[in-house]
Structure formats: C-alpha cells, structure tokens
Amino acid sequence: MAPHSFFNPSQSSAFATLAPKRDSTFEYRYFRVHGMRSIPRTLIAIGTGSSVLSRLTNNFSQDWSTYKPTTPFGFLPVLTETSADGLTKLDIVESDVIERYLARKFGLLGDGSVFEEILVDTFTSSTQAVISKLFEKYLAIRDPTLRAANKEPLISDNISPWIKSHEQHLQANGANGHYVGDSVTLADVKTDNLISIIQGVTGEELVSEEKTPAIWKVKKELEKVEGVAVWRASEEYKGISERNFDFLGFY
Template sequence: MARRIKLTYFDIKGVAEPIRYLLAYGGVDFEDNRIKREDWPKLKPNTPYGKMPVLEVDGKVAHQSLAIARHLARQFKLLGSNDWEALQVDAAVDTISDVRLAVRDMFFEEDHGLKAKKQQTLEKETLPFYLPRLDEQVKDNGGHFVGGKLTWPDIQFAALHDFLGVMAGKPLTDGYPNLKGLYDKVNALPAIKAWIAKRPVTEW
C-alpha cells in the first residue's frame, strides 16, 4: 500500500522547497499542502512547536526542515558513501544554512537603520566570505559539494537559491560559475525539472 504523505507549509518556496525537491527526486507522490498566511494563527497551535514545515507520513508527524530533509536524503542515498563523506555533507548543509540565516536576518529586520547596516554587512562581508569558498568547494569536487557526485547539499542549495536571491536582492550565483553550474545541474535532473514545471508559481 502506498504511503500517505503530506507536506504543509506556506504558499512559497522557502525552507520547504528543499523537501519538495527531495520528494520529487525520490519519486514520492505527496500532497503539497500550502496554507495562506491569514490561516496560520488558527493552525499554529496544532503544529509541533508552532512551526512549519510539517511532514505527515501515514498519520505520523515530523517537523524541523533540516531534520526532514536529512531523513529523506538518507532514504534516497544522498548522504555520501561513507561516514567521512556524511560528515562533509552535514558540514556543507550547515554552511548553506549559515548563509540562509544571514540573508533572512537582514531581510526581515524591521528597523530601517539597522536593516541598512545588516544589508551592508551581508553584501560587503558575509556573502563575499561564504560564496567564493562554496564556489571553490564545488569546483574542487567535480561540480558538486561532496565526493564528486550528487548529495543532499547540492539539492539544498539549488532549492533555496531562488528564495534567497529574492531576499538578498540578486542571485547568489552571480559571479560564481561553479555554483551556477551546480544550480543548473540540479534543476535539470528529470524528476526535479518536472517538479519545477508543475509547482505553483510564487515569487519566493
């Protein structure tokens, strides 16, 4: 019997998009349950720790986007070929998360003066620190983050790229050909390409 799988998140790409990519990559049929922001307050008390995304598998509920993605990556053999590669995979995912959190912190800052300072720090310090190193890592690993083959951080980066680009004000791959090549490579995978073609069109 086929499993009943439902992913619940807002009607945006956001941190749920890597999960959607992974489910698509694994050929998993799932319900993409997208909720409106005005409906979130009444749904929030019924979610684990009041947060999304939430993955339901045959009635069992899981939360935390990275934990869900890691679970799926394990199922689809995207954690590397050995323990050392698995460590490198986790390190790459955590580094991508460092970038995501820095971009998010700037974007959602409500104090205009502080936001301008955070934006300057992001553009002059944070991204110039991380992106060249990530680009070089991909170059050194044959077009991937780890082991010269597709692993979870490749999908994580590609799935978050458009979302983060909107918040940062420009694509993170601008000027970084190896990251751009990886982004294009992941999005060209047949199952992920099919997902992109059918998913709802959202700005971010």
C-alpha cells in the same frame, strides 16, 4: 502526561517500516511560499521522480490558527508520510530533521560512508548558516531603511566569504555541480536554494555562471534531475514562486 502523538514510542514501528521505503506518498504542510522551508519539496521531487505531482501533496495550512495548537511546538513545517498501501503513516516536524530524514531515505547523503555523510552535513551546515542570517537580517525585515543598512554587512561578512570558500571546494571536486562525488546530495539542494536568495538580494552582482561557474553548475545540474524538472514546471510550483517573490523578493 502522555507524550505528543508525534513523539509516542508507538511511532517507532511506523518509522522502521517507512524509513527504507521509496514508494510512499507525502503531505508537506507549509505556507504558500518557498521561504527557508522549500528544501523538503525539492528532496521529495528528487526521490519521487516523474511521479512527484501525484505523490507530493502541498497543504498550505489555510487552517493554521486551528492546526497550530495540535503541533508539538506551534510551528511549521510538518511532513506526513504514508505507505503505498495506505496502512502506515508517520509525522515529522522541524525542517532540519525533515530534510535529513528525506535525504537519508532517498540516498542524498553521499555513498553511505560516515566520511561522505559528514562532508554533506558540513557543506549543508555552512550554507544554512548564511541562509538563516539573510532571513534574520534582510528578508524578514519589513523596514526598508534597516534592510538597506544591513545589506552591505551581509555581503561582506556572510555572502562573499561563503562564495569564495564554496567556489573553491566545488572546484576541488572537479566543478561537476556536486559537493561530494558525482551525484546529488542535500548539500547541492541547499546551495541551489541559497543561489536563488542571493540573486534576490543582489541580482547577478555576486553569483552568476560567469562569476561563480562551479557554484552555478550546482544549480544547472539540479535542474536536470527529472523530478525537479517536473516539479518546477508545474503550475503549483510557479504559483508558489510568484507568491514568494511578492513576499520575500526571490524566486
């Protein structure tokens, strides 16, 4: 049996060509929500800057039932990258893999040293663990009684310990809005996502500019990035956010 087309060794040359390029266009196939999979959109916005709206195409997979069998595992998201000249194309699946590929492409894993890359990975992993738990035990639960029962344990066992430790680590880096050095990394983007989720669950009870200034600074610094500002001001982003709030309860 031949390997899936995404995994065919012939893709190697496409990756070698496109991985170092920063002038590609991107199609991101995922549903019309943020969910746990909004990070690649933000990373592309950072990497493409003011041109994000012309270089990021969101495919909301209205044809999911038809498209699903063609994916390697039957899941979204799928990222398709195309070279500026349109001659080279590659496909990547699995959200964590997509995130790290884009972070590496756009220089969002630190200064290039192994040490800083490990730091970024460590903070990112810690934050993702909380995001995953919140989806598993709260956001994806439709039964309001079960959601209510799960809320306090999530706060005491997951959210509060994350806030305490990450506020300390960010303070130790100068409370400059970044986990590593003085520039945006994947860890910052992941925390911005978690801030929105926590506020959807608890309002400003736990995370706010007053209560967690170093964590909040991450959000404010990311909002200053040109591509992020352009993307989040777009009608498409606003529509995704409204649908996400209706479906999952956070923006």
